[in-house]
Amino acid sequence: MPELPEVEVTRRGIEPSLNGQAVVGVVARVPALRYPLPPDLGALIVGRRLTGVARRGKYLLLDFGRGHLLIHLGMSGSLRLVTASQPAAKHDHLDLLFGRKDRPLILRMRDPRRFGAVLWLEGDAEAHPLLKVLGVEPLTGEFDAIWLKRELAGLKAAIKPTLMDSHRIVGIGNIYASESLFRAGIDPRRAAGSVSRKRLEKLVPAIKATLSAAIAAGGSSLRDFIHSDGGSGYFQQQYFVYGRRGEPCRVCGRAIRELRQGQRATFYCAGCQK
Template identity: 70%
Template structure:
């Protein structure tokens, strides 16, 4: 599943060519993805100019002034920006290309083989925002924000018996880190993923938080991780997977100490770690 770096890479990739352009048409080739596609979406969008694109967790929010188009990539989705020639796309729609947003000069196309993504219209609330929507209201802190500090994470984990890796993946506490980047951040910080969150003191959190930030920023700089379905808005691939210390490397030698990388199951997800470099 695309995690925060992949979604941020997508946001940046579609923002440059599309912000400021007007919507000319909406094309929905299926009635629903994870949720039914909104009825009357064209009435909300056609003729409107795209003002901004922001990310909240793993959601993309396209701001049209009167509301936001919410896009989620699900487990296998990707967004492409396609140039048009004489009003037609250079690349014809394929089997899994389920939704198009046609702008003047470009088409934004959602490809989603498993149909776990989402396309929703969120009208602006009285404050002119959409943050009160049920999909967004319960989201936790952004790990790249200034508010995400060692002191905040230390205070948020007092009395918490949950192991640190599942806690970092809990979107109600911290958004967007996901399985790959939780494993990689904990390795960089030297913390065993099984360590109870409440058992980690201020000094270790002072090491973990910067490593989370550095890991995510390095992944964004590398274009994210392209393991299966994820591609960039221009059709390219990310290459952060080439820099993994532990994720997906079970049995392989640790890049630091040379001992084998271990794997275990936590919260129904695979966890990768080095038993020598990471301590409880």
């Protein structure tokens, strides 16, 4: 489900309701997701006030002053805001209860595949091993064609999986990698180091525009994407290539092709992408 836009949409969805609220309870229904849940999470945050929700790549960082709760949604995770009258469903693994104890607002994490993560970070969150290795944020000014040209110099790996490497650039997942390369007219199989400066000048804005459009549309809605308020995003209706094998290219009409890179599906138009 979540690439950068979906995580950002989630962040924007939950922050206004939760900021400044104190935690009044924690309910963990599984011992672990990708990693063990903090075993003493209640003791750590009950009574603490949430002072902000930040995003770094696809991670959310809930600021509790004395530390941060780091949340990653993996491939199938979602966060919703619900009330106590809403019973927990099968894969609702963690509830954080905020506000009034008798009528709490609940931040509920669902994650069927359990590839997600919830970790407690003390001190400087950015120094945590998982965050320290992350690359640049694609929606900042730091991410430009000059930077990208240097970053990709000498790389023989294909451009598409390279764009998805969070140690270089964060937040670009399998969907938006294909979509961005289509918008930039670049063949996903091209060696990353061989993409010309001129083409990178197109790719960088294409990535920014693709991610921004998806955020503006409320994130993509695949099978199980759920907004924090329970609604769904609509960006999937704007896909140029992802999931459209055999369908006509919206620009030139040729059939969209699918191939495998790494262990992931890639979609592209042989007419528009060289």
